[in-house]
Amino acid sequence: MTVLVILLSTGLCFLFAFLYFRQKHALKRLLMDIEAKKISKTNLLLTSRIQNTEVEKVIKVFNLLFEELRETKVASRQEQETLKLALHNITHDIRTPLTVANGYTQQLLRKDTSEKSIVEKIQDNIRTVSGRLDILLEYQNLLEQSIEPIFQSVNLTELVKQELLQYYDALQEKNFNVDIDLEQAYIITNDADLLKRIMQNIFGNVLKHGREYLQVRVSGTQERIQLEVINRERHPIKNLEKLTTRFYSENMSKTEDSSGLGLYIARELTELTGGYLIIQEKEDLFMVMLDWPHS
Numbered sequence: 001m002t003v004l005v006i007l008l009s010t011g012l013c014f015l016f017a018f019l020y021f022r023q024k025h026a027l028k029r030l031l032m033d034i035e036a037k038k039i040s041k042t043n044l045l046l047t048s049r050i051q052n053t054e055v056e057k058v059i060k061v062f063n064l065l066f067e068e069l070r071e072t073k074v075a076s077r078q079e080q081e082t083l084k085l086a087l088h089n090i091t092h093d094i095r096t097p098l099t100v101a102n103g104y105t106q107q108l109l110r111k112d113t114s115e116k117s118i119v120e121k122i123q124d125n126i127r128t129v130s131g132r133l134d135i136l137l138e139y140q141n142l143l144e145q146s147i148e149p150i151f152q153s154v155n156l157t158e159l160v161k162q163e164l165l166q167y168y169d170a171l172q173e174k175n176f177n178v179d180i181d182l183e184q185a186y187i188i189t190n191d192a193d194l195l196k197r198i199m200q201n202i203f204g205n206v207l208k209h210g211r212e213y214l215q216v217r218v219s220g221t222q223e224r225i226q227l228e229v230i231n232r233e234r235h236p237i238k239n240l241e242k243l244t245t246r247f248y249s250e251n252m253s254k255t256e257d258s259s260g261l262g263l264y265i266a267r268e269l270t271e272l273t274g275g276y277l278i279i280q281e282k283e284d285l286f287m288v289m290l291d292w293p294h295s
Contacts, residue, residue, distance in 0.1 A: 030055065034062060043070070091137050098133065102126050135261050138197065142268050149191040149273050156188045156195070156225060156292075157218045163199035164216060170207055171214065176231075181217040186225050188292055194269050201266040202288055206231045208262075210286065220294060227290040233281075240281050263288075 033046050046059045046066075105123040109116065141147050161182050171178055206214055210231035217228045237243070244267045263279070266288075270277040275292035 030059065030062075087136070091133055094129075094133055098126060098130050102130070135201075135265065138265055139261050142265065147194070147269075147272060149194055151189050151191060154188050154190050154192045154195060156186045156190070156227070157182050157184065159192060159195055160199060160216060160218055160227065163196055163203065166200075167203045167207065174207065175212065176206075176210070176214050177212060179213070179215040181215075181219075184218070186218055186220045188225050188294065190273050190292060194273050198266050198269045198273075198290070201262040201269075202229050205262045205266075205288075209234050213285075223294055225292050225294055229288045229290075231286055233284050233286050236284070237281055237286065240279065243279055244277070 030046065045063050102123065105119055105126060108119045109123065161180075164178075164180070164182075206229065211234045213230075213232040215228070215230040217230075219226050219228070244263045263277075267277040270290055270292075273292065275290055278289045278291075280287045280289070
């Protein structure tokens, strides 16, 4: 009798141990299938090799969650495509009347008229809208991931000089004291056009939000090349970490000077060309530091 009890108890222990390890293995297998489904993004449903009510309930819940996630992604993708198409149509629809209006104002400015100052203001506003449109188109291209860098040998120092020269009159008009360190030529393998657009966004940001002082410096090592643009702030920055976020601009309720895309585009283009952009603040100085591989 005692032997029978021992054998029965041993058998039950082995049975419970078998069921336990079988269920544990099934759960482990289920977790592996969930991870695989997350990576592969397959539409196949999760299943279990054992008949267990609780495990089947868990599988059913996960299948429902994956289906809801898939539907959400599909809806989100469709909304993004609709937004891109709308943005494309709007920007191109605006471009034509802007070009026509700019042509008319240029004709009026050639004439000797008492209202020349008014026409000049109109033309300035047309240029502002045109500039915003260019930024919006550039943002659209980034959204569509249609910008492909063309890498070639570029004299970064000379490129910065040429772009800075384009802003010379505007900087003089706003009484900027410009301190430059652009003597040594640094050659970099990069996309010259994208580098120019990065400079334009950064120098444009200086004109909009800086005052009195601007320092531009290119330096490098055997491995890296750095560009530093430092300007005195016109107003204290409240949220430094948000400045490279799209559509964020300080004091947006008080000014129309910024689209909130300049530094965002500069950062995206810098990363697209293999570098990185860092912004810092020290007292009343705003610093933009860009870094790329030397070759």
